[in-house]
Amino acid sequence: MRSPAESWRASSTGGAELWSVREPASRRGTTASTINRAYRCLAEHGVIVLGERRRARIAPDGALAAARFLEPQRAFRLAGSDDPALQIVLDHVRAHLRPAVVTVGARGSFQGVRVLARGDADGAAIHLLHRDGTYNIPFAQALLRGRGPTLIHLWRREQGLLVPPGNPAQITGAVDLQGRRAAKREHGAGTRVLLDRLLLEAGISPDDVPGPELGSHLEIALAVASGIADAGLGVRAAATDLDLEFVSLTWEHYDIVLGAASLPAAAALITALREPAVRDAITALGGYDATNAGDVEDVTRPDRAHHRPAVAV
Numbered sequence: 001m002r003s004p005a006e007s008w009r010a011s012s013t014g015g016a017e018l019w020s021v022r023e024p025a026s027r028r029g030t031t032a033s034t035i036n037r038a039y040r041c042l043a044e045h046g047v048i049v050l051g052e053r054r055r056a057r058i059a060p061d062g063a064l065a066a067a068r069f070l071e072p073q074r075a076f077r078l079a080g081s082d083d084p085a086l087q088i089v090l091d092h093v094r095a096h097l098r099p100a101v102v103t104v105g106a107r108g109s110f111q112g113v114r115v116l117a118r119g120d121a122d123g124a125a126i127h128l129l130h131r132d133g134t135y136n137i138p139f140a141q142a143l144l145r146g147r148g149p150t151l152i153h154l155w156r157r158e159q160g161l162l163v164p165p166g167n168p169a170q171i172t173g174a175v176d177l178q179g180r181r182a183a184k185r186e187h188g189a190g191t192r193v194l195l196d197r198l199l200l201e202a203g204i205s206p207d208d209v210p211g212p213e214l215g216s217h218l219e220i221a222l223a224v225a226s227g228i229a230d231a232g233l234g235v236r237a238a239a240t241d242l243d244l245e246f247v248s249l250t251w252e253h254y255d256i257v258l259g260a261a262s263l264p265a266a267a268a269l270i271t272a273l274r275e276p277a278v279r280d281a282i283t284a285l286g287g288y289d290a291t292n293a294g295d296v297e298d299v300t301r302p303d304r305a306h307h308r309p310a311v312a313v
Contacts, residue, residue: 018048018056076265079105080112080125082188082216083254085155085238085282085290089272097268107215110188116257117143122265123258125154127190129197135253148260152270152294157254158287159194161231161247162224162239171231171247176200182211183223183232190252191217195233198249236287251289256303263296270294 005021021035028035039056042048048056063140078090078101093101105115112124130138140149162183170241177199185192196206211229214220218241220232225242239246258266272278273294 015060016058018058064185072266075100075102076262076269077102077104078120078125078256078258078269079103079115079121079123080107081106081109081127081254082107082155083125083157084217084235084241085157085285085288087277088281088285089154090270092272092275092278093268097255097271098264099268101269102264108186109190109193113139113143113257122262123152123256125254125256126158127194127252127254129190129194129252129281135261136255136257139234139297140257144257144259149299150258150260150263151267151299152256152258152273154254154256154273154290154291155282155293156234156289158248158251159191159233160236160239160249162221162234163231163247164227165225165243165245167245167247169230173202173247173249174204175202177202177209177231178204180209180211180230181228182209183220183229184209184211184213185220185233186213186215191220191233194250194252198233232254237285240286246287260298270296 014261018039021032021039025032025035039050043050043056046059047062049059050056073122076099090101090103095156104121105111109126109128112121113128115121116124126136126139128139129135132138136151140151143149161173161177163169163170165264169176171177171180174195182195184195199206199209211232212223214223214232217234217238220229220234221238221242221244223229224232233249236246236248238244256266256269271294273290279290279293282288282293
């Protein structure tokens with residue numbers, strides 16, 4: 001039997017034929033003209049495609065259109081991590097699609113899953129590296145046990161050290177942050193978790209690396225550009241915006257975790273992620289791979305935790 005996420009993914013592909021109007025009319029005890037009107041209504045809302053000489057079929061994104069049609073006013077409450085590319089998606093949804101997406105809670109992956117776990121959000125954007133070396137899936141499985149843990153894939157993104165032009169301190173990795181001031185994300189942010197892990201792997205206590213704690217990748221870049229910090233961990237796009245140099249360290253998976261029951265409310269978000277223009281705008285930022293953006297994956301089974309290892313540079 002299919003899980004809700006598997007059924008969603010299967011129906012989202014579209015193409016399945018519907019009954020001729022006579023069969024549902026007979027089953028429901030109504031007239032063919034009533035079914036015809038229903039089919040036309042579904043076609044007008046993008047749920048199905050009507051053919052002149054063939055049966056109606058589910059539209060390519062019929063499941064998404066159906067979700068918008070059935071719950072046009074329900075906003076998807078999104079908590080979690082800060083990311084420059086995510087703003088592109090949210091702006092597109094707000095300008096062109098319904099239902100809306102609203103952000104809730106403080107930013108950061110830890111804060112996001114906390115808000116999600118207590119039911120104050122429908123989904124959380126996270127990039128959390130588990131101790132087994134994989135991203136996001138183990139956390140979704142643990143926190144959403146019994147709720148159909150599901151991922152909406154966003155993208156892979158490149159994380160590294162932002163340094164001043166010319167890289168005067170010749171910083172090549174976390175080991176070179178010893179004795180330097182490093183701009184850091186706040187505790188609970190996925191980028192802070194990654195930085196602390198990199199420092200520990202280099203034999204450095206995170207507490208021994210001073211520097212300001214900041215709330216976004218842009219603020220990390222501003223701290224380096226203004227000389228407040230010698231370096232900071234962040235995404236490539238933040239370095240590009242302020243003409244900083246970038247020392248690439250890893251590519252990480254960035255996803256939205258949610259329970260399967262919240263998938264219908266995420267319909268507009270998924271539609272935006274699949275738009276070629278949106279993907280192109282994300283890729284243009286630099287350091288993003290949006291190939292699988294909008295894919296929905298059921299991660300209920302424990303073995304799903306081991307198919308996406310972190311990718312070091």
